[in-house]
Amino acid sequence: MSMSCTPAIRTEGLTKRFGDVLALDHLDLTVERGEVFGFLGPNGAGKTSTIRLLLHLIHPSAGRAWVLGVPVDDVARAHQHLGYVAGDVALWPQLTGLEALHLLGRLSGGVDQAYLDELLLRLDLDPSRRIRTLSKGNRQKVALVAGLMHRPDVLLLDEPTAGLDPLMEAEFQQIVREAAARGQTVFLSSHILDEVEDICTRVAILRSGRLVEVATLDALRQRDVAVFEIVMDGPVPSFSDVPGVVAEQRVDGAVRVSVHGSPQPLLAELGRRPVVSLRSREPDLEEVFLGFYGVKDRR
Ligand SMILES: Nc1ncnc2c1ncn2[C@@H]1O[C@H](COP(=O)(O)OP(=O)(O)OP(=O)(O)O)[C@@H](O)[C@H]1O
Structure with missing residues (x-):
C-alpha cells in the first residue's frame, strides 16, 4: 500500500x-x-x-x-x-x-x-x-x-x-x-x-x-433528534423514563426534552398532563451530543 x-x-x-x-x-x-x-x-x-x-x-x-x-x-x-x-x-x-x-x-x-x-x-x-x-x-x-x-x-x-x-x-x-x-x-x-x-x-x-x-x-446535526419545550400548570414531572427521551433540562418554569426518533410516547405522556404550551424545534449540536451521553450521565 x-x-x-x-x-x-x-x-x-x-x-x-x-x-x-x-x-x-x-x-x-x-x-x-x-x-x-x-x-x-x-x-x-x-x-x-x-x-x-x-x-x-x-x-x-x-x-x-x-x-x-x-x-x-x-x-x-x-x-x-x-x-x-x-x-x-x-x-x-x-x-x-x-x-x-x-x-x-x-x-x-x-x-x-x-x-x-x-x-x-x-x-x-x-x-x-x-x-x-x-x-x-x-x-x-x-x-x-x-x-x-x-x-x-x-x-x-x-x-x-x-x-x-x-x-x-x-x-x-x-x-x-x-x-x-x-x-x-x-x-x-x-x-x-x-x-x-x-x-x-x-x-x-x-x-x-x-x-x-x-x-x-x-x-x-441531521440526527433524528427534536427538542420540545413544555410549560405545565403546576409542578413539572421528570420525563427521563419516557421511551425516546435522551436528555432533559429544566429552564425557569419550563422543561426542555430532547427526543430521539418518534415523539409519540412523549406526546402520549403529555396528553395526560396539564400542558400550557408545547413548542418543538431543531436541537443544537450540544443537545444532539448530550443525547449520545444519555440522560443518566448528565451532571
Ligand atoms: N493507570 C490506570 N490504572 C487504573 N485505571 C485506570 C488507569 N488509567 C485509566 N484508568 C481508568 O480507565 C478509565 C478510562 O480512563 P481515561 O483516563 O482513559 O478516560 P478519559 O476519557 O481520558 O477521561 P478524562 O476526560 O477524565 O481524562 C477510567 O475508568 C479510569 O479510571
Whole structure:
C-alpha cells in the first residue's frame, strides 16, 4: 500500500483493561490523513487511554494500532510521525520555556525555527520565564508549542486547550486548521463538543470505553433528534423514563426534552398532563451530543 492512501491512524479491536476496569473496549477506528478528528466523551470514557495506547506508553490488552501504517509498538518509527500534547502538563519547573523547547527540540529533532518563533508570537508566550513561574494556561502554551514545532505528521492532542482563555483558544484553533491544510492530521480529544465543533471534520463519541458513534458534524446535526419545550400548570414531572427521551433540562418554569426518533410516547405522556404550551424545534449540536451521553450521565 502506498503511503498516500495509508490512514493516519488505524485501530483494530484495541482494548485496554486496568484490573477490573475496561478502559477501552474493542475500538475500531480509522482517521484519514489531513483530518481534524474530534475524539469526544465524558470523563473516564477512555480518551486518554486511547492516546496513551497510540503512543505505546501503555500496552494493549488486545487489539492493534498503526500510525501511518507503522505498528505503534515499533516506537522508534511510529514516534517519528507523532506529536503529543497532554492536558495536564508536567514540564521541568526549573527550566525557562525556551530551554524546555530547545531540549525537547533536540530530542525530537527537525524543529522548524521560523515556525517556532511564529508560534511563540501568536500564542503570546514569553519564552524567557521559568516554567514554575508560569500560569497553567501559559504552561499549556509551552506544551502546545512543543507539540507543534516540529510539524509532526500526526498530532495527538489530549484536551489541549485546558487553561487557555477564549482568545488563545481561537488562535490555537486557527493553528490547527493551518496544520491540517498542510496535510498534518490532528486527533483532538475533548469532553466539550463546543471546543472542537468549529475545527473538526469528523467526531467519534466514546462512552464507557465503547465507541458510540463516528460521524461528520453535518451528519450529527441531521440526527433524528427534536427538542420540545413544555410549560405545565403546576409542578413539572421528570420525563427521563419516557421511551425516546435522551436528555432533559429544566429552564425557569419550563422543561426542555430532547427526543430521539418518534415523539409519540412523549406526546402520549403529555396528553395526560396539564400542558400550557408545547413548542418543538431543531436541537443544537450540544443537545444532539448530550443525547449520545444519555440522560443518566448528565451532571
Ligand atoms: N493507570 C490506570 N490504572 C487504573 N485505571 C485506570 C488507569 N488509567 C485509566 N484508568 C481508568 O480507565 C478509565 C478510562 O480512563 P481515561 O483516563 O482513559 O478516560 P478519559 O476519557 O481520558 O477521561 P478524562 O476526560 O477524565 O481524562 C477510567 O475508568 C479510569 O479510571
